[in-house]
Amino acid sequence: MRKYFITDNGTFYKANLHCHTDLSDGGFSPEDVKKMYMEKGYSVVAYTDHDILIDHRNLCDENFVALNGFEIETKEDCDKPKYEKKDNHICMIALDPDNLIQPCWHRTEYFGANAVFNKVFVKYDESLPDYVRVYSHEGITDIMTKGREKGFFVTYNHPTWSLETALDYLGYNNMHCMEICNYGAYSEGFCEYDDRAYDEMLRSGKRIYCIMADDNHTKLNTFFGGWTMIKADNLDYKSITNSLVNGNFYCSMGPEITDLYYEDGRVYVRCSDARRVIMHTGVRRHAVKRADENGPVNFVGFKVMPYDKYIRITVEGYDGLCAETNAYFLDEFYEPEEEDK
Ligand SMILES: [Zn+2]
Numbered sequence: 001m002r003k004y005f006i007t008d009n010g011t012f013y014k015a016n017l018h019c020h021t022d023l024s025d026g027g028f029s030p031e032d033v034k035k036m037y038m039e040k041g042y043s044v045v046a047y048t049d050h051d052i053l054i055d056h057r058n059l060c061d062e063n064f065v066a067l068n069g070f071e072i073e074t075k076e077d078c079d080k081p082k083y084e085k086k087d088n089h090i091c092m093i094a095l096d097p098d099n100l101i102q103p104c105w106h107r108t109e110y111f112g113a114n115a116v117f118n119k120v121f122v123k124y125d126e127s128l129p130d131y132v133r134v135y136s137h138e139g140i141t142d143i144m145t146k147g148r149e150k151g152f153f154v155t156y157n158h159p160t161w162s163l164e165t166a167l168d169y170l171g172y173n174n175m176h177c178m179e180i181c182n183y184g185a186y187s188e189g190f191c192e193y194d195d196r197a198y199d200e201m202l203r204s205g206k207r208i209y210c211i212m213a214d215d216n217h218t219k220l221n222t223f224f225g226g227w228t229m230i231k232a233d234n235l236d237y238k239s240i241t242n243s244l245v246n247g248n249f250y251c252s253m254g255p256e257i258t259d260l261y262y263e264d265g266r267v268y269v270r271c272s273d274a275r276r277v278i279m280h281t282g283v284r285r286h287a288v289k290r291a292d293e294n295g296p297v298n299f300v301g302f303k304v305m306p307y308d309k310y311i312r313i314t315v316e317g318y319d320g321l322c323a324e325t326n327a328y329f330l331d332e333f334y335e336p337e338e339e340d341k
């Protein structure tokens with residue numbers, strides 16, 4: 001029986017899930033960001049200004065969904081120089097447009113750039129004491145856990161820019177997702193396309209999704225380079241966030257994936273013209289289909305082996321740019337064929 005990893009029905013909507021505006025340290029207004037992204041074919045932008053959850057429902061219309069979010073950062077508490085300190089960043093996107101209460105709020109600390117002036121627009125639970133951020137496995141996990149409990153989609157951002165290693169991020173629990181590519185940092189020269197970090201997370205047992213996002217600020221080179229294709233029944237806030245929570249998306253810097261399913265022991269991928277399509281498995285085995293003299297790869301079926309841990313797909317275009325799927329663990333879909341039992 002065919003099992004779709006990305007649903008067969010619905011429409012793909014192009015999304016930038018990490019973005020800054022002049023409400024914090026970005027260079028453009030929320031309205032300008034909407035206009036710029038819509039001109040490039042995007043239907044969804046998550047507004048994740050630093051430290052302030054702002055209501056952007058006024059930007060939503062029949063052709064555009066503005067997701068409300070914020071980015072929370074926790075600096076390593078040490079005497080190192082500024083540029084040597086680790087600095088954990090997490091994006092939180094409200095699953096419900098009416099959820100405008102910012103978790104982990106501190107009344108006076110942690111505000112930078114224009115967030116200093118715009119924090120007056122933030123709502124928070126006034127019965128709670130000021131939330132003190134702690135840079136440790138427990139401290140970051142606590143932020144992720146509180147965000148998730150309060151109805152947010154929680155993404156772990158740009159490990160390379162943050163100077164974090166596996167010793168750090170393998171200890172963070174309760175994220176939904178991580179950035180496999182933070183395009184803003186990548187375009188500024190950071191090694192921030194890191195599917196190895198995603199594999200490390202998966203191999204350590206975390207069942208998390210991956211996205212690509214721009215994290216655009218002021219420079220135009222940080223715009224429009226890494227996006228997430230969300231498949232949803234409709235272009236409305238809840239349909240989009242439901243698809244996020246359910247992992248009904250893939251991400252890309254170029255190639256398109258139109259079909260991804262499992263049937264009779266194989267994973268099938270249909271895609272735009274590819275130089276290579278790769279299946280990663282979580283063990284020391286890869287399956288690769290390469291373009292040849294007959295032309296590009298547009299459709300491939302990879303056999304799944306019973307000892308694979310999970311499968312995830314990379315589609316590589318002729319320009320070297322890639323699309324990446326989420327990981328799917330064998331115990332959620334695999335039916336061994338008789339010969340493999
Ligand atoms: Zn950040």
Ligand SMILES: [Zn+2]
Pocket residue numbers: 018019020071215
């Ligand atoms: Zn950011």
